[in-house]
Amino acid sequence: MTTTRWIRWVLKPALFTAALVPVAYLIWAALTGNLTANPIQELEHETGLWTLRFVCLTLAVTPLRRVTGWNSLIRFRRMLGLYAFFYGTLHLLTYVVLDQFFAFQTMLVDVTKRPYITVGFAGFVLMIPLAITSTAGMIRRLGGRRWNLLHRLIYVTAVAGVVHYWWLVKADERSPERYALAVGVLLGFRLLYLAWKSRSRLAPAPAAAGGRTPFRLDAERDASLD
Amino acid sequence: MPGRAARQGEAVMLIRRAPDMKWSEVTDEKLYLGRRQFLQTTAGVAMAAAAGASIGCSTVSADDQLPGRKLSYKEGPFGTTEKETPYKDVTTYNNFYEFGTGKSDPAQNAGTLVTSPWSIQIDGECAKKGTYHLDDLIKPYQLEERIYRMRCVEAWSMVIPWVGFPLASLVKQCAPTPKAKYVKFTTLYNPVQMPGQNVPVLKWPYVEGLRMDEATNPLAILAVGLYGHTLPNQDGAPIRLVTPWKYGFKGIKSIVKIEFVEKQPLNTWQQTRPNEYGFYANVNPHVDHPRWSQATERRIGEFFRRPTLMFNGYGDQVASMYAGMDLRKYF
Numbered sequence: 001m002t003t004t005r006w007i008r009w010v011l012k013p014a015l016f017t018a019a020l021v022p023v024a025y026l027i028w029a030a031l032t033g034n035l036t037a038n039p040i041q042e043l044e045h046e047t048g049l050w051t052l053r054f055v056c057l058t059l060a061v062t063p064l065r066r067v068t069g070w071n072s073l074i075r076f077r078r079m080l081g082l083y084a085f086f087y088g089t090l091h092l093l094t095y096v097v098l099d100q101f102f103a104f105q106t107m108l109v110d111v112t113k114r115p116y117i118t119v120g121f122a123g124f125v126l127m128i129p130l131a132i133t134s135t136a137g138m139i140r141r142l143g144g145r146r147w148n149l150l151h152r153l154i155y156v157t158a159v160a161g162v163v164h165y166w167w168l169v170k171a172d173e174r175s176p177e178r179y180a181l182a183v184g185v186l187l188g189f190r191l192l193y194l195a196w197k198s199r200s201r202l203a204p205a206p207a208a209a210g211g212r213t214p215f216r217l218d219a220e221r222d223a224s225l226d
Numbered sequence: 227m228p229g230r231a232a233r234q235g236e237a238v239m240l241i242r243r244a245p246d247m248k249w250s251e252v253t254d255e256k257l258y259l260g261r262r263q264f265l266q267t268t269a270g271v272a273m274a275a276a277a278g279a280s281i282g283c284s285t286v287s288a289d290d291q292l293p294g295r296k297l298s299y300k301e302g303p304f305g306t307t308e309k310e311t312p313y314k315d316v317t318t319y320n321n322f323y324e325f326g327t328g329k330s331d332p333a334q335n336a337g338t339l340v341t342s343p344w345s346i347q348i349d350g351e352c353a354k355k356g357t358y359h360l361d362d363l364i365k366p367y368q369l370e371e372r373i374y375r376m377r378c379v380e381a382w383s384m385v386i387p388w389v390g391f392p393l394a395s396l397v398k399q400c401a402p403t404p405k406a407k408y409v410k411f412t413t414l415y416n417p418v419q420m421p422g423q424n425v426p427v428l429k430w431p432y433v434e435g436l437r438m439d440e441a442t443n444p445l446a447i448l449a450v451g452l453y454g455h456t457l458p459n460q461d462g463a464p465i466r467l468v469t470p471w472k473y474g475f476k477g478i479k480s481i482v483k484i485e486f487v488e489k490q491p492l493n494t495w496q497q498t499r500p501n502e503y504g505f506y507a508n509v510n511p512h513v514d515h516p517r518w519s520q521a522t523e524r525r526i527g528e529f530f531r532r533p534t535l536m537f538n539g540y541g542d543q544v545a546s547m548y549a550g551m552d553l554r555k556y557f
Contacts, residue, residue, distance in 0.1 A: 036318070036319055036329055036330060037311075037314075037315035037318060037319035037329075037526045037527070038319060038329070038382055038524065038526055040524065040529075041382070041524070098529075099524075099531075100531075101529075101530060101531070103531075106519070106521075106522075109519070110519070114517060114518060114519075115517075116517060167517065168517065170380070171323075171327070171427050171428060171498055171499070172323075172327035172425075172427045174425075174427075
């Protein structure tokens with residue numbers, strides 16, 4: 001079996017299934033009364049954490065490719081990003097349906113008046129165009145360069161997600177600190193790589209022009225394979 | 227310190243003591259903490275014995291299956307008839323950062339707390355200073371059941387059948403001087419027994435305080451049990467404060483020191499985040515936490531949020547204490 005087929009028929013389905021384990025567990029725990037005495041809040045917290053985790057995993061793809069040289073990793077990126085959106089949607093739905101039960105007025109006040117909700121909501125909204133433009137057709141229509149530019153919004157979402165988390169904890173900031181570190185390292189890697197590349201003779205030009213080519217090719221190739 | 231406690235004990239004889247208890251047994255904190263650490267190693271054996279004993283004693287009602295020692299008490303005033311939050315929820319969903327910051331951490335980690343023997347130091351502006359054995363301290367009081375609402379500052383709530391006695395009775399026994407304007411409470415500091423204290427999330431030990439009139443309000447109790455049995459460690463064993471018109475964090479747990487002071491104590495949460503937590507912490511649906519709304523709450527076990535009541539529904543008993551005060555300023 002070629003690498004392409006191996007990824008397509010084994011690794012991708014495996015990742016797809018594995019990424020559903022958290023939601024399967026949460027449903028099971030909710031139905032069997034294993035989500036603490038306050039299951040709605042627990043669901044909110046858990047879906048939020050899984051959103052952050054998938055955002056981090058999505059952001060880890062490029063650094064891992066650079067470090068390991070295994071470029072095929074790019075073929076998992078869209079799925080990871082869509083799972084981030086999936087868990088983000090569950091997180092928002094838990095808040096809208098279970099926690100607030102469609103109390104739109106209260107939620108409007110929350111989104112406009114409570115910074116941690118404003119930031120979290122913004123982080124989610126920014127994922128919507130990314131999810132919509134994740135198809136092969138959209139990549140072609142936008143063109144690789146514009147598509148890449150648009151999808152850098154994930155950086156904003158990642159920072160917003162961490163800030164959202166940081167601003168809601170009461171006193172124990174250890175967990176948000178860990179996510180801040182993860183996002184910091186993942187974004188920092190990109191800055192360092194950019195700096196290193198623009199210095200290096202190998203790269204003809206910095207970010208805007210030729211430097212982005214590999215991204216475009218990867219994205220298009222990946223899209224055309226599905 | 228041991229000398230002082232012993233001397234004062236003999237001189238004061240504030241509270242009747244059990245015949246098997248000598249004041250000389252009320253030891254220096256360092257010594258008894260050391261003993262507790264030693265005892266910890268045998269805690270497993272002790273717990274097994276206790277479990278055996280409780281099974282041996284069990285008779286008819288399902289209540290008898292609950293852990294802890296069964297208490298005898300009378301029915302107390304101010305009880306609500308609302309549905310009580312199940313024992314399991316009251317004892318597995320706790321904020322007790324001394325055992326970890328997760329809600330289920332206290333139930334998992336509080337086994338290391340040694341609650342017997344337990345001493346409480348009475349200090350400050352009062353006549354009856356000294357260190358007292360817990361059993362001696364509570365012996366004079368008839369225990370009462372108080373079924374109270376408990377509203378957490380995190381916007382969830384419970385209904386808990388506490389067993390305790392009015393804080394006012396203890397305050398009276400201590401004979402505070404006219405200089406005593408506030409009562410300050412302190413939790414045990416022992417990072418070995420309370421592993422959460424190894425993490426500087428809050429400044430340890432936990433401190434809380436009440437104004438004198440709040441402390442002597444008939445609603446305020448010191449609880450030693452819930453659901454008719456001694457407090458589980460995760461709920462603040464062996465003795466904790468319950469002030470149902472205030473947010474839950476005022477209910478300081480595992481108290482080792484009660485002081486009468488002239489100046490308003492700086493309570494732990496106010497010290498940690500002064501813009502978010504005040505001294506009074508009265509339940510108030512009109513004054514939001516800076517980061518979230520306090521207008522509604524989720525009663526544990528219910529799906530829909532319910533409106534939060536002013537003073538958690540205890541306005542008749544407490545509102546007069548705050549007449550004329552700007553409750554936005556004194557949150």
